[in-house]
Amino acid sequence: MSELDEFKATYFDECSELLNELEEQFTAIEEGDRNADRLNAVFRAIHSVKGGAGAFGFSGLVGFAHEFETLLDFVRTGKIEMTDEVVTLCIRSNDIVADFVGAARAGEELPSDHGAEEKARFVTLCKGTKGDDELDEDGEPMEEFDIEFTPVMVNLEPVNDSGKEGWLVEFTPHRDLYARANDPLLLLRELAELGDVDVKVILKTIPTLADFEPFGVYCGWEILVPGDDVTEQSVRDVFEFVDGDCDIKITRQTIAEPRDDADAMAFDLDDDMPSFADLANEITPEVKKPVPVAAPVQSDPNGTEEGKNAAPVGVQSIRVDLDKVDRVVNMVGELVITQSMLTQQMDDNLKVHYQELVRGLEVLAQTTRGLQDSVMAIRAQPVKSVFSRMPRLVRELAGKTNKKIRLEMVGENTEIDKTVIEQLSDPLTHMIRNSADHGIEIPEKRTAGRKPETGVIRLSAEQAGGNILIIVEDDGAGINRDRVLQIARERGVVGPEQQMSEEQIDNLIFAPGFSTADEVSDISGRGVGMDVVLSNIKKIGGSVHVRSWPGAGTRMTLRLPLTLAVLDVMLVTVGRCPYVIPLSSIVETMQCSRAEFGHMPTGGRVLQVRGEYVQVVDLATRFEMHTDVEDKHRFAVLCEAEGSVKIALIVDDIIGQQQVVIKSLEENFERIDGIAGGTILGDGNVALIVDVQGLRSATTHRNAA
Amino acid sequence: MRVLTVDDSRTIQAMLHHTLSGAGFEVLQAEDGQKGLEVLNTETVDIVITDINMPVMDGIEFIKNVRASGQHQSLPILILTTETSQEKRDLGREAGGTGWIVKPFDPEKLISVIRRVVH
Numbered sequence: 001m002s003e004l005d006e007f008k009a010t011y012f013d014e015c016s017e018l019l020n021e022l023e024e025q026f027t028a029i030e031e032g033d034r035n036a037d038r039l040n041a042v043f044r045a046i047h048s049v050k051g052g053a054g055a056f057g058f059s060g061l062v063g064f065a066h067e068f069e070t071l072l073d074f075v076r077t078g079k080i081e082m083t084d085e086v087v088t089l090c091i092r093s094n095d096i097v098a099d100f101v102g103a104a105r106a107g108e109e110l111p112s113d114h115g116a117e118e119k120a121r122f123v124t125l126c127k128g129t130k131g132d133d134e135l136d137e138d139g140e141p142m143e144e145f146d147i148e149f150t151p152v153m154v155n156l157e158p159v160n161d162s163g164k165e166g167w168l169v170e171f172t173p174h175r176d177l178y179a180r181a182n183d184p185l186l187l188l189r190e191l192a193e194l195g196d197v198d199v200k201v202i203l204k205t206i207p208t209l210a211d212f213e214p215f216g217v218y219c220g221w222e223i224l225v226p227g228d229d230v231t232e233q234s235v236r237d238v239f240e241f242v243d244g245d246c247d248i249k250i251t252r253q254t255i256a257e258p259r260d261d262a263d264a265m266a267f268d269l270d271d272d273m274p275s276f277a278d279l280a281n282e283i284t285p286e287v288k289k290p291v292p293v294a295a296p297v298q299s300d301p302n303g304t305e306e307g308k309n310a311a312p313v314g315v316q317s318i319r320v321d322l323d324k325v326d327r328v329v330n331m332v333g334e335l336v337i338t339q340s341m342l343t344q345q346m347d348d349n350l351k352v353h354y355q356e357l358v359r360g361l362e363v364l365a366q367t368t369r370g371l372q373d374s375v376m377a378i379r380a381q382p383v384k385s386v387f388s389r390m391p392r393l394v395r396e397l398a399g400k401t402n403k404k405i406r407l408e409m410v411g412e413n414t415e416i417d418k419t420v421i422e423q424l425s426d427p428l429t430h431m432i433r434n435s436a437d438h439g440i441e442i443p444e445k446r447t448a449g450r451k452p453e454t455g456v457i458r459l460s461a462e463q464a465g466g467n468i469l470i471i472v473e474d475d476g477a478g479i480n481r482d483r484v485l486q487i488a489r490e491r492g493v494v495g496p497e498q499q500m501s502e503e504q505i506d507n508l509i510f511a512p513g514f515s516t517a518d519e520v521s522d523i524s525g526r527g528v529g530m531d532v533v534l535s536n537i538k539k540i541g542g543s544v545h546v547r548s549w550p551g552a553g554t555r556m557t558l559r560l561p562l563t564l565a566v567l568d569v570m571l572v573t574v575g576r577c578p579y580v581i582p583l584s585s586i587v588e589t590m591q592c593s594r595a596e597f598g599h600m601p602t603g604g605r606v607l608q609v610r611g612e613y614v615q616v617v618d619l620a621t622r623f624e625m626h627t628d629v630e631d632k633h634r635f636a637v638l639c640e641a642e643g644s645v646k647i648a649l650i651v652d653d654i655i656g657q658q659q660v661v662i663k664s665l666e667e668n669f670e671r672i673d674g675i676a677g678g679t680i681l682g683d684g685n686v687a688l689i690v691d692v693q694g695l696r697s698a699t700t701h702r703n704a705a
Numbered sequence: 706m707r708v709l710t711v712d713d714s715r716t717i718q719a720m721l722h723h724t725l726s727g728a729g730f731e732v733l734q735a736e737d738g739q740k741g742l743e744v745l746n747t748e749t750v751d752i753v754i755t756d757i758n759m760p761v762m763d764g765i766e767f768i769k770n771v772r773a774s775g776q777h778q779s780l781p782i783l784i785l786t787t788e789t790s791q792e793k794r795d796l797g798r799e800a801g802g803t804g805w806i807v808k809p810f811d812p813e814k815l816i817s818v819i820r821r822v823v824h
Binding site for chain 2: 003006007010011013014040041043044047048050051052054055178179180181182183186187190238240241244245
């Protein structure tokens with residue numbers, strides 16, 4: 001990666017962050033928060049986007065951001081009022097900035113009129129204010145932002161002084177020049193770069209000793225810069241920074257030759273003064289080569305040399321490449337396995353004879369667990385980063401559908417693994433679209449149904465055990481079950497005679513290729529249905545469940561693992577093979593001899609738990625394993641699948657709890673129904689992870705069929 | 706030579722760092738004026754390059770504070786800015802800025818300007 005590419009990568013990273021921040025800020029502003037800090041923050045963010053864009057020559061982006069920034073500057077300084085119209089314009093402009101950034105990142109060009117309408121609006125708005133003189137007449141970006149770097153102003157070529165013309169510079173510094181840390185010697189040195197200058201100090205302005213002020217500034221200089229080809233501008237450029245802090249007069253002079261001419265005498269130095277030309281020659285070599293690296297000798301007041309090269313004081317965070325964190329996460333995962341393997345190897349004999357070793361292993365187990373939590377915390381991020389994109393989505397949807405919708409968000413600070421968060425955006429967007437498009441009714445209909453005119457979509461996140469629950473709830477019409485069932489039958493998703501519970505019908509919306517919208521709308525109907533949500537969520541080890549109340553609303557629950565890397569499981573055996581069941585789904589375990597089983601009329605077995613009948617799945621039968629363990633010695637593992645529906649899994653034996661690192665079966669082998677993945681145990685054996693949700697759905701369909 | 710760069714943009718910081726360290730300078734960084742002051746409290750630098758628009762403490766305030774501290778009267782401070790208006794430049798000058806560079810900066814020019822103002 002070239003340096004420029006690296007800078008660009010940094011820039012685009014930064015842009016993503018800035019755009020996210022802008023999104024949040026504008027959302028708050030739209031909700032009526034016109035806090036000065038907020039307005040300053042949006043101004044700064046756009047300013048930063050522009051600054052970087054200028055460096056890479058993204059002229060379209062610079063041009064647009066510049067006008068946008070001007071508007072924001074006027075807003076923050078109160079020259080323009082932040083009316084609703086301006087807010088809307090800003091939000092739209094933010095999108096356009098994002099378009100430009102996206103195009104720049106992809107190396108594409110946007111049409112030249114992209115954002116032209118908004119740009120014109122900025123100009124109109126800004127023109128109407130008292131500060132309109134700051135804006136270019138035609139609204140074009142200022143010259144400085146054009147693609148090329150500004151040319152080097154200082155001419156470093158030695159100048160042939162054979163010319164007869166030159167510049168006479170009369171230079172008298174003011175006190176302010178010194179106050180701003182400028183130094184006349186440096187200016188003279190720089191002038192010497194233009195040619196063999198003659199410098200004469202003006203001493204007549206120096207007062208008598210009695211009138212001398214310690215900090216007074218009394219000296220001035222007359223400098224003759226020879227050379228036909230030295231422009232006045234190049235001389236003026238030397239004094240660029242001190243303009244206003246000194247008296248400066250530059251006039252064209254003819255330098256008569258030979259030098260003993262009366263005119264030229266004026267620029268000769270007094271005999272007892274060293275010639276500045278000599279002085280300049282001494283300095284020149286240093287000026288022309290790269291500045292020496294040697295740092296000035298400094299005494300450190302604290303006497304500590306460490307920290308001299310240290311990062312700036314007060315830095316509270318560092319930026320780390322995600323790959324590096326992932327590597328640590330994986331290694332910690334393997335460490336967890338090794339640790340649990342060691343623990344398993346401890347037999348009673350060892351435990352008696354090597355107590356120190358046992359204690360050491362206990363500490364190791366604790367430390368490993370702590371290490372794992374800490375590492376996962378590094379990669380954890382608040383769901384806010386995804387949630388923050390939703391308000392504007394809802395706003396847009398409300399606009400397009402002519403509905404009134406309010407979005408409520410709860411638990412934005414709940415943290416989930418970054419890898420999970422990245423996969424969350426699409427499904428969540430789709431669920432919200434679905435709620436806004438199909439759930440919330442139009443205002444008239446809501447009023448007729450004695451509901452408030454404004455519909456509410458509630459987005460919440462919470463941690464529940466080893467899972468994160470993300471719930472999208474609306475107070476809309478609920479799922480139209482008759483319609484859903486009708487379509488499901490038409491499309492063959494459900495058999496003509498198949499009876500389904502209300503809940504099963506609700507969950508049909510996740511069936512592949514399903515869409516209940518009579519006409520494909522611009523919003524939800526983008527060629528994908530809710531089945532995409534389900535498959536996306538399944539990919540990250542989560543599940544989706546929907547519940548609906550006709551006329552009162554719909555609730556969709558996403559259950560996501562805290563992390564994708566490590567899973568707490570219960571190790572069981574079925575037909576002498578190890579299987580693991582995610583601990584998060586286990587409610588309780590019991591010996592079969594103590595459990596009460598019953599039989600359904602259809603032939604299926606059920607388990608009676610506290611007055612509730614629970615479906616039973618014998619894993620030996622399900623996975624076609626041969627077991628020689630008697631029924632009464634086997635165990636029932638009561639698991640809770642999505643939507644609080646329970647299922648009892650019958651296993652041969654329960655070994656214990658442990659943590660495993662999940663390995664994808666699909667990536668390494670192929671997908672198997674009822675199995676969510678694989679893992680390698682401490683003793684090197686492969687154990688399969690039981691897919692509780694999958695088993696439950698499968699049995700439901702089988703029973704129903 | 707040690708340079709303190711004060712800028713909230715990581716992009717600009719990265720480019721400054723590249724240019725300056727490439728010229729053999731040692732670079733210290735601060736993300737806003739407040740952090741910049743903290744650095745100056747404990748570190749000695751030969752020149753400061755600061756942005757204007759920054760959160761917490763902007764460049765103008767930063768320069769005023771540096772000059773007001775009494776210890777850094779002769780520390781050259783260059784303002785790195787996209788502002789081209791004379792008005793904004795004057796603000797920086799009044800605060801005590803030594804000179805300015807307009808973003809986007811040309812690396813060669815930056816180095817030559819630094820040499821123009823460092824004692």
